[in-house]
Amino acid sequence: MGKNINISKMNTEYSSLLIHKELADSLSVQEYQLYKLHFGKKDALVTVITSEHIPPDHVYIDKKTYGFLKVPDSIKANLMMSGNNIVIGPLIGILAAGKKRALRKMLAVLAEDSKLYETAGISLAVFSLEGISLSDSVIKGYILHADKNNWKKVVLPYPAAVIKRIKVNNNWEEHLAAVFGKSILNLYNFDKWEMYQWLKGHPELNKYLPDTKLYTGPDDVINFLKQTNKCYIKKSFSSFGRNIYKVTRKPDGYQLNYLKKKSQMDIYLNDNDLYTFLEENSQTEEYLIQQCINLQLINNRTMDFRHILVKDEKGNWINEGCIGKRGSINSIVTNTNSFLKPGRLLLRDSQYFNRKEAVELSDEMARLSVKFAQAIEETCPAKGNYAYLGIDMAIDRDKNIWLLEINNVNPRHRLAKYAGYPNIYEKAVLNCLHFAKEVSLDFSDHSAAFSKDVTE
Template identity: 30%
Template sequence: MLYKIVPNNLVSTVKIPAELKEELKNSKEVAIKYGLQTQKIEVIAESSLSKDRLSLSTNTIHELSLPLEGLYELKVNGEEIIIGPYIGILAALTSDSLEKLLPSLSTYVNKYERIGGSIMAFALDGVDQENHCIQGYLYNPSNAMWNKGIYKYPNSLFSIVEASLTDKWKAYQSIMYHFRSYLGNRVFNFPNFSKWEMNKMLTKEFHSYLPETVVYKDADDILNMLDKHGNIFIKPVNGRLGKLVYKAVLTKSGAIIHYGKNGNQKERQFHTKKHFRYFFQSRLSGGEYIIQKSIDLITYHHRVMDLRVIMVKDQNKRWRLLGMLTRFGANGSIVSNITAGGRAEMASKTFRKRLGLPRDIQKRLYRQIKDITFHSIKEVEAHGYHCGNIGFDIGIDQNLKPWIIEINNQNPDHYIALAAGSRSLFYRARMMNMLYAKSLAGF
């Protein structure tokens, strides 16, 4: 049940519906909690109080920094009442960009009544670590608006920012570790793991599903992998959205490098190792890239093609595979990302209509991919990472064997579902993120 909090003029007092009195074991004093704040107050059972109302003294509301706009769930046990949930979403790197994002953030509260409580969106530069408060926006369900203000820390939190390729990466990590020191395991999808860390975690159990990968130290590493495999990718260790990815192909007269960004693909040919080395040494820093064998993936009309598998934790803290979608790269692109001009559709349509796979082959592929994703994310969590929102990139080769290309854990945005024409999948994924955050907050 959702409760409306109403103020009263008493001091340090809570009036509760008579129905709740038994759950408090007739205590005359309780600890009332909201976010990270706690106050000891007197309890009064009020028979005339509506069963969906809780009446708090004005001074207690002020001391708890409790907004009255929301509708709250109550956790009542013994000698305490917990009001919540109070969920924080780190949604932007700067306050200016946060303001522009607010309309899109409403997709997280599409069905507020299933979540309840306080939902705050904030930017990295809005966090005041010294005073333990945040300048951000609190969702008001009565008018579906976001109210700007200064708020106390929430009691669960997740991030949807993409900081790894920006100058805010170190600040982002510092602030997220700061939150984790106060919230513990109630912060999810942090810390983030890189492509190389993913490879190290999974290589023992899943080496047969991982393309051979090494860390870039110098250009000779690229030459060695190219000589060995003939076709390789060079990717940023912490890259996102297919940015700054290079593809190298061995030819009879040397090598061809494909690269570019924002759909602007370039091609360079090299006939000497000296010029090849210089090209990469002038662009890449040791330890910041991986070199990966290119898999001979199935294509459609010469477009690069792979699968995005959406996995989220639900309100019961269990993993759910919500959907599999196909990403088709733009013409001439070496990546399949939607942001690089690609397009998407549901994988079932791809398997059935584009590839014409028999039903038993489709079922086998689904089963294999499900097993790979569930078991590999279990392995990742065994290494101490707290995940709740994951996007698997799975490639399928010419023999219909699935490969783990990447596990996106920084912000696997599920807009791909909209690109594939499935609004219901998109909203379901976002709702699951909120319900998992709610469960971490204790509700």
Template identity: 25%
Template sequence: MELEQRQLRVSTFKSAKPLLRLSPSTGYLAAAPFRSIECVHGGRRVTLEAVIDEALPRNALSMSSKAAEQLRLTEYTWQMPAGVTQGRIQFGPLIGILSNPRWDKEARTLRKSSQTEVLQRLVEAGREHGAVCFVFGIHSVNLKAGTITGYVLNDGVWHRRQLPLPDVIYDQLHSRKLEQDAKELREALSKRYGSRIFNDGFFDKWQVYEWLREDRQVRQHLPQTRQHTSMSSAEAFLSSHSVTFLKPLHGSLGLGIARFVRQRDGSYTYEVKRKTSAIVRGKAASAKKVLSVFRTRLKHRPYIWQEGLPLATYHHRPVDFRILMQRDETGEWKRTKMFARVARIGDFTSNLSGGGDAMPVDQALAECLPKVEQRNRAKAQIRRLSRQVVDALEQGSGRTFGELGIDLGLDTSGKVWIIEVNSKPRKTPTTEKGRQDLVDLSFERPMRYAIYLATKAAK
């Protein structure tokens, strides 16, 4: 029997016996005055004795303190969404957001940060669409006991609670180091949840390249790329391109990227993006000599080499296009946002975190391409390719994702190229230059998709 979604008003009464009192209007106890009913809250399943209570208002239930303890229902659930049948009540769905929350012992709430604002908006978006949401860190998971120490939001204040394992997990852990530190637990969590955990883990740039090049149509939009294996192969790659990029295999935000430009006399200039947002510049007489500058770096981290393309610019500043693709409540891919990113003056990457500017696609295209027909073709190509990329990635990886950030470049002839794909596109709750409704939608869609996955699993 399909669960009927309702909003239940939950209260408790003191009793050492696990008992449930239900309003007669609920209609899921048939005629018997007492009956056992299965109650589900995330990974918690408890069979309770239930009784009709004429004093309770419509769609209300009251449970004993013992029952609430067994189900790990806490005070954050007093207005509780639930799926209801004659023999079962499934509280929630319960959505867990994996991140890196930090508890402030003195203030007894989460420490404020830019990530905390994002997490709060996600929790609120999930609640608005009928889910119960909490955030948690990877080290707070106890798979054997089936519990998590998580953080729930009540009237704008975070509270620490012992919770059951959620129905679905949305991975928003942006720290590769934390993920590596808890590798075994992380893998066990992924294995246990399967498709009910989405956007788990980080992308490896070389792996993404291999997945994408398996698709015949997508392959045509990939710049030539090689994994760094030896200094001799790197020298050959550098020598064969006038502009070359060196990218950390596991990097993000444009940090650690180096750009090499071959000069007419065979010498090379280079630029390296540092963590401080500063750019270090230098020059060497040959490909071999410029590589010697990077020898130590290349020994300690895996890298890829990528062909530099003659990309269009906006007022002589590098420009690319970010497309946020997300699944919605139907489980289908939708394009949520699409905007241009323009590098700050003197920079060679366009990441907004490094000082780049966001602007409408049409505004950037008007500067990049002189003819209306060219701009229309480029825009259609950006839309088409972004959808092809998500399909190719899922096909190549054998995984299902909930959202992807796709960075595309445009060359001077109007052809669109794939620059990068991000498994954890960063979001901010507000915007100064863009559309706030699309920003709100970017928070709502992942939570709607999480609810879709939970509902699908419950059937």
């Protein structure tokens, strides 16, 4: 591989790539042979010409091919071979925001991982939905100058692979699937109800699922509470502990706990008040009713465990680590003022587990997390080609393990970094990038619309 190669255009009419002889030899490129030159989803046929009279870290592309591939001016990138293909980059994209303004606010945080992008040997572009131009198949976003650790605003071809970090509507989903095929990662985002339905059919895994029903009206909650005194009502698609209500049946009514603007609400309602509250707060989106698990506590604080799952470059699921989350006093979720710690150590903080039990439960959760990831990908009708997941589990007071949620939009692996374990985060990012890089080199997924013999 040629690293940090300066790529420029040259004033010639022939579709050609001028490369230093030493670099050509290191890539096993033969002079005067025809190769496909790739940048993102675009490729063009070029004839390789070698020279010892140009700088070893420079290559030159004829101006017509350079323009067709939409290579930015003054770019530095790796050059690699894959079969009869010469690849610039490869160009990997992160679909990070819906709007350009939101994307700009994220650039500083995204640049923090510049060394990881460099280690992975890729050219990284970030873009928003608003930056996708459907008419000419380009993205308007930013490409990272790793050596300068800053972003350059550019127009680029569609990337060779895309790591999707946002939820999109059905129309965008169909477009992205048509353009990228298997080279867009985490394309289809499933909700809690879909997850429950898919895993319910797995005999080995369904025992770890809390009993869950689809909410259709207040009577569903009343009937559910006739079987058990407590339940959760939660949005089928939400995160960060939002839109979760805990209902407890009392002799004279119901106790309702929920989070409102970071404050814990604790109110008592009679039958009519509960009906009114549920009707007013569940009209617009799909809600679920879920069994209330008697969770382990540490000083009246709930705890659960985020497992960081990513694929390696061979497409195998890897559990990179577990971060335990401990919530506020008497909170029904762990997302408020969370205390973060490696899962095994947080288990040992609880008076319910000795050292041996903490190790055994940690290992079992790690094993199950991989099983859950594999089962989701096997069952998902859309075959979402997932590359990273955040799997939340909890343990009850009888030491049973429960699956709470599988985060698949943007699983916040940075939790490991915030917990003081950046090595877990960095390994997760690198594995995800290596998998994206491997996916990008599957040229069978490239459309003829992105290829051209520029000598025509």
